[in-house]
Amino acid sequence: MSNLIELKVPDIGGHSNVDVIEVFVKVGDTVAKDDSLITLETDKATMEVPAEAAGVVKEVRTAVGGKISEGDVIVVIDAAGVAAAANPAPAAAPAAAPAAVASQVAAPVATPAAATHSGTADIDCDVLVLGAGPGGYSAAFRAADLGLKVVLVERYATLGGVCLNVGCIPSKALLHNAAVIDEVKHLAANGIKFAAPEIDIDMLRGYKEKVIGKLTGGLAGMAKARKVQVVRGVGSFLDPHHLQVETTDGTGQDKTGAKQTIKFKNAIIAAGSRVVNLPFIPQDPRIVDSTGALELKAVPNKMLVIGGGIIGLEMGTVYSTLGARLDVVEMMDGLMQGPDRDLVKVWEKYNAHRFDNIMTGTKTVAVDAREDGIYVTFEGAKAPAEPQRYDLVLVAAGRAPNGKLIGAENAGVAVTDRGFIEVDKQQRTNVPHIYAIGDIVGQPMLAHKAVHEAHVAAENCAGGKSFFDARVIPGVAYTDPEVAWVGVTEESAKRDGIKIEKAVFPWAASGRAIANGRDEGFTKLIFDAETHQVIGGAIVGTHAGDMLGEICLAIEMGCDATDIGKTIHAHPTLGESIGMAAEVAHGSCTDLPPQRKK
Numbered sequence: 001m002s003n004l005i006e007l008k009v010p011d012i013g014g015h016s017n018v019d020v021i022e023v024f025v026k027v028g029d030t031v032a033k034d035d036s037l038i039t040l041e042t043d044k045a046t047m048e049v050p051a052e053a054a055g056v057v058k059e060v061r062t063a064v065g066g067k068i069s070e071g072d073v074i075v076v077i078d079a080a081g082v083a084a085a086a087n088p089a090p091a092a093a094p095a096a097a098p099a100a101v102a103s104q105v106a107a108p109v110a111t112p113a114a115a116t117h118s119g120t121a122d123i124d125c126d127v128l129v130l131g132a133g134p135g136g137y138s139a140a141f142r143a144a145d146l147g148l149k150v151v152l153v154e155r156y157a158t159l160g161g162v163c164l165n166v167g168c169i170p171s172k173a174l175l176h177n178a179a180v181i182d183e184v185k186h187l188a189a190n191g192i193k194f195a196a197p198e199i200d201i202d203m204l205r206g207y208k209e210k211v212i213g214k215l216t217g218g219l220a221g222m223a224k225a226r227k228v229q230v231v232r233g234v235g236s237f238l239d240p241h242h243l244q245v246e247t248t249d250g251t252g253q254d255k256t257g258a259k260q261t262i263k264f265k266n267a268i269i270a271a272g273s274r275v276v277n278l279p280f281i282p283q284d285p286r287i288v289d290s291t292g293a294l295e296l297k298a299v300p301n302k303m304l305v306i307g308g309g310i311i312g313l314e315m316g317t318v319y320s321t322l323g324a325r326l327d328v329v330e331m332m333d334g335l336m337q338g339p340d341r342d343l344v345k346v347w348e349k350y351n352a353h354r355f356d357n358i359m360t361g362t363k364t365v366a367v368d369a370r371e372d373g374i375y376v377t378f379e380g381a382k383a384p385a386e387p388q389r390y391d392l393v394l395v396a397a398g399r400a401p402n403g404k405l406i407g408a409e410n411a412g413v414a415v416t417d418r419g420f421i422e423v424d425k426q427q428r429t430n431v432p433h434i435y436a437i438g439d440i441v442g443q444p445m446l447a448h449k450a451v452h453e454a455h456v457a458a459e460n461c462a463g464g465k466s467f468f469d470a471r472v473i474p475g476v477a478y479t480d481p482e483v484a485w486v487g488v489t490e491e492s493a494k495r496d497g498i499k500i501e502k503a504v505f506p507w508a509a510s511g512r513a514i515a516n517g518r519d520e521g522f523t524k525l526i527f528d529a530e531t532h533q534v535i536g537g538a539i540v541g542t543h544a545g546d547m548l549g550e551i552c553l554a555i556e557m558g559c560d561a562t563d564i565g566k567t568i569h570a571h572p573t574l575g576e577s578i579g580m581a582a583e584v585a586h587g588s589c590t591d592l593p594p595q596r597k598k
C-alpha cells in the first residue's frame with residue numbers, strides 16, 4: 001500500500017520565486033527525514049531544504065534553474081516504502097548508512113565521528129560562543145545574564161560580526177547620508193534651493209567608521225559588564241568539549257603563533273557567513289564585494305552592480321546619490337525578489353533616474369580587467385551586444401556559510417555540503433550540547449533572525465526549554481523608498497492556494513506622506529479569508545522598515561482587521577496607514593472615497 005506525501009517548500013522568510021540551484025534527489029531515491037532535497041538561492045543566502053518525512057521519491061516537481069516559493073511541492077514521496085526504516089530502533093541502527101543509499105541521495109548530511117582531545121585546557125567555561133556577530137554576542141550576553149560562565153571567541157579586533165562592521169550598520173550609515181542628500185534635492189520643488197553638495201569622501205567614510213566604533217565599543221563595554229571573557233583568535237573544535245584558539249592580532253586575522261585551549265560544557269556556533277565570489281571574476285581593485293563597496297574609496301562615473309538583490313541595490317543607491325551612473329544585472333526576471341511586484345514597481349519608478357540599464361533575465365558571462373576599465377560581457381534577455389565598460393563593479397551575488405571552516409567534524413557536528421549546520425527548533429545540532437545560530441544555520445541570513453535564535457540557544461544552555469517558533473521573519477530593503485514585507489504575500493498566497501483578502505491604503509491619501517512630499521507609497525495588509533486574521537503585510541514608502549514591526553506583532557498575536565483598525569494610531573503619522581489599511585479591510589475607512597459594497 002502506498003502512502004503518498006507531498007514535501008513542500010517551508011517558510012523561507014517571505015522570499016518567493018527563489019532560484020533552485022541544486023536538486024539532490026531523483027525518482028526512485030530513498031530519502032530519510034532531514035535529508036537535503038534542494039538548495040535555494042535568494043538575494044542574500046543559499047539554503048538547503050530538508051525532507052520533512054522519509055520515503056521513496058515518486059515524483060520530482062522542480063529542477064535546477066527553476067523557481068520555487070513557500071508551499072510549492074518539491075517532491076512526492078511514498079512513505080509506506082520506508083515505514084520501517086523511518087523509525088529504526090536506535091540501538092539496532094547501523095553505524096553508518098549503506099554507501100549505496102548515501103550516494104543515491106547525493107547530499108545526506110553525514111555525521112562525523114568526533115575526535116578526542118587528550119591535552120589540558122587553559123580556560124574552562126559553561127558556554128563557549130564561537131563568533132561575535134549579532135548571533136554570537138547576543139547568545140553570550142543572554143547566557144551570562146542567566147548566570148553562566150561564558151567565553152566569546154572572535155577572530156577580529158572588534159565585536160559585532162558582519163552586521164556591525166561590514167553589513168547592516170555601515171550600509172545604513174551611508175544610506176542615511178544618501179537619503180538626506182536626495183531629500184534636500186527634492187526641496188527645490190518647494191522653493192528651497194541648496195547648492196549642489198560638496199562631498200568629502202574621507203569625512204563621509206570617517207562618519208561611517210565612527211558609527212561602527214560607537215556600536216562595537218558599546219558591545220565591548222557590555223561584554224565586560226557581564227563578565228563575558230572575550231578571547232581573540234581563530235577558533236577550531238578539537239573535540240566535543242574543547243576548542244583551540246589561534247591568537248590573532250591587529251585589525252585583521254594576523255596569527256601571533258600563540259594558542260589557547262578552551263574547555264566547555266555547552267557550545268554555541270555563531271561563525272556566520274562570507275561573501276560568495278564568482279569564479280570567473282578577476283582580482284582587481286575596481287571589482288569589489290559589499291565589504292569593498294563599504295570602504296568607499298572613490299565614487300566611480302559608471303558602476304555595475306552584479307545581483308539585483310537587497311545588498312546590491314542598497315549599495316547602488318549610495319553610490320548613485322554620490323554621483324555614479326548605475327547598471328544592474330540580475331539573472332532572475334525582476335529586481336528585489338521576495339516582496340510582491342506592486343511594491344517593487346513603486347521603487348523602480350522612483351529610482352529609474354539612477355539607472356542607465358537594468359538587465360533582468362541576464363547573466364554576466366565574462367569580466368575583463370583592462371587599463372581603461374572593467375569590460376563585462378552579458379548574455380540573456382537584456383544583454384547588450386557588446387561588452388560594457390565600467391569604472392567599478394560590485395559583485396553582490398550572495399553569501400556562503402562558514403560551517404566547513406571551524407573544525408566542526410572534530411566535535412562530531414554534521415555540516416552540509418554547502419557549509420550549513422542543521423539544527424532543531426531548540427537550535428541544537430546533532431550533538432545535543434552544541435548549538436548553532438545565525439547565518440550558519442541558513443534560512444534568511446538576517447541579523448534579527450540570528451539574535452532570536454541566539455536567545456533560544458542561550459536559554460537552553462541554561463537548562464531552559466526555549467524554541468525558535470516565530471511565525472514570520474520580516475524583510476526590509478533600506479532603499480529609497482524602503483520596501484518592507486512580512487508573512488504571506490499576494491504572490492505566495494496565489495501559489496499556495498491560500499484564500500486571502502487584501503486591503504491597501506495608498507499614501508496618496510495619507511496627510512503625513514503628502515506633507516512630506518513622499519506620497520508614492522502604499523500599505524497593504526493580507527488577511528486569511530477564513531479566519532480573517534492578518535497573515536501578511538507590506539509597505540513601500542519612506543520609513544517602511546521602521547513601521548513593519550506593528551504588522552509583525554499583529555501577525556504573531558493573531559489580530560484581525562478590527563483589532564488593528566480600532567487601535568488608535570496617532571495622526572498624522574505614516575504608521576496611521578496600517579490602521580487605515582485595516583479600516584479598508586472592514587469597510588470603515590473614511591479617508592478614501594466610498595468603497596464599493598461587497
Ligand code: FAD
Nearest residue numbers: 131133135155161162163167168235272438439445446447
Ligand atoms: P556574522 O555577523 O557573520 O558573525 C560571525 C562572526 O564569527 C564574525 O565576526 C566572524 O569573524 C566570526 N568567526 C567566524 N569564524 C570564526 C572562527 N573560526 N574563529 C573566530 N571567529 C570566527 N541583515 C539584516 O538583518 N539587516 C540588514 O540591513 C542587513 N544588511 C546587510 C548589509 C550587508 C552589506 C551585508 C553583507 C549583510 C547584511 N545583513 C543584514 C545580514 C547580516 O549582516 C547577517 O545576517 C548577520 O551579520 C549574521 O549574524 P551572525 O551572528 O550569524 O554572523
